[in-house]
Amino acid sequence: MDSNTMSASVITPSGLRDYCSLKQLDNCQLAVVFVPKQSGNHLVNIKQCKHHIMGSPFSMYVCDHEIGDSSKVRITGNGIKSAKTCMWNKFLIDTKNAGYGSLVISFDGPSKVLMVQKDNNDCTVSITYRTAKPGLYVINVKFAENQVPGTPYTINPK
Template structure:
């Protein structure tokens, strides 16, 4: 029994909706059945293939991030890990969401060409297809400005800012520490022109 071991990246970390592969080996371990079970925040799709060389290739696909217990037994007994840091079955495996900043999209008037100084602006960052990761928005321009954001339940963020002065502004957006497509954005902010009317007796004159 002590000759049976489990190893592989799937016992150290897993990814949501991806194939994760720990491997159980047992050359010369004698006869016995290999038992597999995974417990965690969601069910996991599992498969096992006999390699005909005394080892088995195990594959599992979890559907929700979180901590999972991977139980591997041989002959009804839990097996140890190959590395000294692994105490053995059940193996506690952190499963995280796949993060892909290239799938983040942005839209809204705050990124367009009609931005004016002293007028509140907004745009939307859609990360619903990019996984779960921190969003960082920074704006650089002629003067300091305040950026605020709201995280919506559908995986989008509403970004709000007000440019205090006209000029060239640069908006950088990072998701999971990486720039998203088209970032940095260059926004030209114009003056907030107001029409003032003066009555001269003959009519209104705009200035």
């Protein structure tokens, strides 16, 4: 299948069109990627050259526990409490009980922050970061488009 001629869309249980994308997999298959925001039956439309492929639209049921809930995200580690300038600092984000959702981490402060995210393949993500200058930095964490309770964190690397 030629992914350049294909498109996908998702219709939510309330009848709204939701954002989705197509992702080319290693085995010459395509995946439809979207983050459900409500439970119920979703219709997934996949088209090639503006025509439905065989079987499209596909019906997919999303359960309540699969909806992303930022209040169930847990963040641990010394890197959210304190940090050292020009050294690697670390914290862990656990989304095991939070359903499906995108994770967005950002840093604001007096210098650019070098950040490395490592997906641990167990619904946790290790965040390692390094600041170039001392000063106050703010770490923002969002899950499923909502701020994780307890964030933002303020750190003051020396």
